[in-house]
Amino acid sequence: MHVITSHWGVLGRGLLVSLELSAWTFLFAAAGGLLLAVCRISPVRPLRLFAALYVSAVRSVPLLVLLTLFVFGLPEIGLVYSLFWTVVSAMALYWAAFFGETVRAGVRSVPPGQTEAARALGLTFRQVLRHVIVPQALRCTVQPLASLLIAVVLNSSLAAAVGVTQELTGQTVLLDQQYAQPLVTFGAAAACYVLLTLAIGRAAAVLERRLAVLR
Template sequence: MGFLFEQDNFALFRDGFLQTIELSALSALLALLLGTLLAAFRVSPVPVLRAFGTTWVTLFRNTPLTLLFFAVTFGLPPLGVHFSHLTFAVLALGGYTASFVCEVIRSGINTVPLGQAEAARSLGMNFFQTLSLVILPQATRTVLGPMSSVFIALPRNSAIAGAFSVGELYSAQQTFSERGYSIFSIFFWVACAYLLISATVASLFRFLESRLAVAR
């Protein structure tokens, strides 16, 4: 297992680890912003917006993530869209995760009593004011638990990006395998890296839940 502490190997593993964190963080930010917008569309009184949100969720949640990576990486360049491999990976992973974030937020919105929205409308608030100032702040406590599961799974899903020229942990693992190192040693260190990322995300959500918990 000591192969990792050789200088070249450690640098490769470190770069893959940091790239995984960067990819996961950017994808999580995109998923959170896009998922919140899609959730607003899903509960919107405008039929076109509801249809768009429903179509996005249905399409992305039921499409294999690998296929989305193929579609983004090889489908967008012929259309004149040229980004780095990392950007394409963020678009694919963020768009996919956004469909799950949307449903988590929508379920949280549905837990807020209808009277809250009616009271906001009686004060003259429009739909987006009611959603952003009244509904979403109350729904936040409800969605933190299931949302943590979505974002804990995101770094593991990012491993697919390694097959699309993104130098993250999976890509580093492939390089180590080509160099002839024991597959069990490689998987041990890669698993430890993913466990560290997942544990950090879980701890962050536990902290948020404790800060937002209602005293009983």
């Protein structure tokens, strides 16, 4: 335990980097996922086809392979960014596919009669999405999106495999290499991840109850 008590600041900074990495990833994935979901239900066939192909292709590639492709492949074609933002970009593009499918499932849970009534009132496709479909779909997807956020947080540890050693898992690996106490160091990292997932689950439960009251 001396390793942890004397280096809690290192693990704390690693945890903050993991949170920052996860937050940016989830934010960009949410934006991309909403766009994909809209394309999947769009009356425009090319948009539906593009979104379907994107989701199928991305979900068929392991995240670590995509991270490696971005981090080591993009510089070869002249696209050079900071390592942190390269990882965020790769993870956001990956998780956007899952986010989009989650939102689309929520959209399908909205009764078709409400959409038909909105169109009968003269609302455009964009207005129907904004005022009728998306708000209800998001209420139905609180728990699935919380599960997705948990997956983003846990899989942020893969960033250490491509050189982002500042995040929690990367800092844990460095500590273990220095002190050779994997049970203690990785046990502490595991405890941090458990606390994060519990906090996300709790927040999702509270949000779901509040949204249920507003229905």
